[in-house]
Amino acid sequence: MKNVLIIGYVWPEPKSSAAGTRMLQLIKTFKNNNYEVVFVTPCAKSDNAFNLSSIHVKSKLVTLNDSRFDDFIIGYSPDIVIFDRFMMEEQFGWRVAEHCPDALRILDTEDLHSLRKGRHQAFKDNALFDKSYLYNDIAKREIASIYRSDLSLIISEVEAQFLVRDFKVDESLLHYLPFMQEEVTSQAISRLAKFENRKHFITIGNFLHAPNYNAVLYLKSHIWPLIRTKLPEAELHIYGAYISDKITQLHNKNQGFIIKGYAENVNTVMQSSKVCLAPIQFGAGLKGKLVDAMINGTPSVTTSIGAEGMFGELTPNGFVEDTPELFAEKAIALYLNENLWKSSQKAGFDIMKKRFLKGPLVMKFLSRLGKLQLNLESHRLNNFMGSMLQYHTMKSTKFMSRWIEEKNKNNNGNK
Numbered sequence: 001m002k003n004v005l006i007i008g009y010v011w012p013e014p015k016s017s018a019a020g021t022r023m024l025q026l027i028k029t030f031k032n033n034n035y036e037v038v039f040v041t042p043c044a045k046s047d048n049a050f051n052l053s054s055i056h057v058k059s060k061l062v063t064l065n066d067s068r069f070d071d072f073i074i075g076y077s078p079d080i081v082i083f084d085r086f087m088m089e090e091q092f093g094w095r096v097a098e099h100c101p102d103a104l105r106i107l108d109t110e111d112l113h114s115l116r117k118g119r120h121q122a123f124k125d126n127a128l129f130d131k132s133y134l135y136n137d138i139a140k141r142e143i144a145s146i147y148r149s150d151l152s153l154i155i156s157e158v159e160a161q162f163l164v165r166d167f168k169v170d171e172s173l174l175h176y177l178p179f180m181q182e183e184v185t186s187q188a189i190s191r192l193a194k195f196e197n198r199k200h201f202i203t204i205g206n207f208l209h210a211p212n213y214n215a216v217l218y219l220k221s222h223i224w225p226l227i228r229t230k231l232p233e234a235e236l237h238i239y240g241a242y243i244s245d246k247i248t249q250l251h252n253k254n255q256g257f258i259i260k261g262y263a264e265n266v267n268t269v270m271q272s273s274k275v276c277l278a279p280i281q282f283g284a285g286l287k288g289k290l291v292d293a294m295i296n297g298t299p300s301v302t303t304s305i306g307a308e309g310m311f312g313e314l315t316p317n318g319f320v321e322d323t324p325e326l327f328a329e330k331a332i333a334l335y336l337n338e339n340l341w342k343s344s345q346k347a348g349f350d351i352m353k354k355r356f357l358k359g360p361l362v363m364k365f366l367s368r369l370g371k372l373q374l375n376l377e378s379h380r381l382n383n384f385m386g387s388m389l390q391y392h393t394m395k396s397t398k399f400m401s402r403w404i405e406e407k408n409k410n411n412n413g414n415k
Contacts, residue, residue: 004030005078005103007062007092008041009085011049015264016241017206018179018288019110022155023084024050025180026108027057029362038076041084042091048241048262064091065404073099080104080369086113086145093148094398097390104373107149111285112159114139119282119305120210134166143167146174147386148393150379151372153177155286156309173383175368178309179291180358184349192297193271195338201227201331202273202298204239204263204289207247211283212240218279218324220250220257226328228256231335237273239263270296274341275318275334279327280306291356293317294348299341301331312355317348 006027013020030037039052040060052059062069073081073096081096081103083089089107096105118133127133146152146169154160154174163169203219205212216238224236235256240247243261251259263269270276276293280303290310293300299318302310307320319330334341372379380387 001036002079003036004080006039006082007088009088010043011045013048016048065401070099078103082106082108084108085110086142089145094393105150107152114142116284123282144389148390151175158309177365179356180361181356184352195341198274200235200237201275201277202237203277207240208242211280214281215279222324223328230332266292267296270298273298276300278302278306294352297345299334299344314351315347318344
C-alpha cells in the first residue's frame with residue numbers, strides 16, 4: 001500500500017468552507033484507491049473540524065520550525081506529500097525534499113492567493129485589475145512554491161491560464177482538478193423540492209473569507225432593496241460559518257434580510273430555497289456555494305468573478321450579471337417564472353455531469369500521478385527553475401527555520 005502525507009494549512013471543515021470540502025475530497029480520493037493517508041497540520045483544531053478518524057485517517061499536530069518533524073517524516077517515508085496551499089510548502093517543503101527526496105511533492109493551491117489578493121486590492125482602490133495588481137508579493141512566493149513542487153493542483157481553468165500566460169509556468173507542472181462530485185442521479189433529482197414548494201432567496205459562505213463578507217454587504221446596500229421592492233414578502237436567508245458581530249448587525253427582519261448563521265446541512269437549506277444569490281466582487285478559485293446550488297437544483301445569479309471557471313462553454317444555472325439592476329432583475333425573474341427556473345435548474349445538473357463528475361476526474365488525476373512517479377527524475381530535470389529555487393530555499397529558509405528553533409529553545413530555557 002502506498003502512503004500519502006497531507007500537510008494541512010487548517011483542519012478540514014467541509015461544512016464551513018469550499019476549501020474544507022476540497023480537502024476532504026482529496027483525502028477520500030486517496031483512501032478509495034488503496035492509499036494510506038496521514039494528515040498533519042500546525043493549526044489548532046476547531047469545533048467544526050471533520051473527524052478524520054471516522055474514515056480511518058490518522059492525524060497529528062505538528063509544530064513550525066521544529067526538527068521533530070524531520071524524524072516523523074523519515075519514519076513515515078511517504079510516497080506522496082501534498083502541501084495544502086503554498087504557505088505549507090514554504091514551511092515544510094525543504095524538509096520533505098531533504099529527508100524524502102523520492103517523494104512526489106504536490107501543491108494543492110486551493111485557489112491562486114496572489115490573484116485573490118490582487119483583485120481585492122484593485123477593488124479597494126476602485127481601479128481596473130491589471131498586471132500591476134497581479135504581480136504582488138504573494139505572487140512571488142506562490143509562483144516560487146509552484147516551481148519547487150513536482151505538480152500543482154489548479155482548481156480553475158482560468159487560473160491555469162493566468163499561470164501559463166502571465167507567469168510563464170510550464171503546463172507540465174500543472175494539473176487541473178476542480179471539485180470532484182458524485183453524480184446527481186435522476187432518483188435524487190426526483191426527490192428535490194419543486195418550484196411551488198420552495199420560497200425565499202439564499203446566500204451562504206464562510207465569513208472569515210473577505211469576498212463572502214463583501215458580497216453580503218453588497219446585497220444589503222445595492223441588490224436586496226431592488227428585489228424587495230418587487231417582492232415585498234420574500235426573504236434573503238444568509239448562512240455561513242464564523243458569524244461575527246458585524247454580520248449579525250446586518251439582520252433586519254422588517255427588510256427580510258435574515259442572518260441565519262451556521263448551516264449544519266447545506267443541502268437542507270439549499271433545497272428549501274428558490275434562488276441562490278452570489279454577487280462576488282473579487283476573489284479567485286471556484287465558488288462552492290454555486291456547486292451546492294447546482295447539486296440541490298437551486299438556480300443562481302452571480303457575477304463574472306463568481307462564474308469564473310464554473311460553467312465553461314455551457315449555459316449557466318441561472319444568470320451572470322455585474323450591475324445591481326440587472327442582477328436584481330434576473331433574480332426576480334427566476335423567482336417568479338417557473339419555466340425559466342426549471343430550465344436553469346436543468347442547466348445546473350448538466351454542468352455537474354459534464355464538468356465536475358468525480359469518476360473521470362479521479363481517473364485522470366491518478367493516471368497523472370502514476371506517470372509522474374515513474375518518470376520523476378526526468379520530470380525534475382526539465383524543471384531547472386524549480387531546482388534553482390529549491391537550492392536557494394535550502395540555503396535561506398532552512399537556516400532561518402533552524403535559527404528560530406534554537407531561539408525558541410533558548411527562550412523556553414530561560415523561563
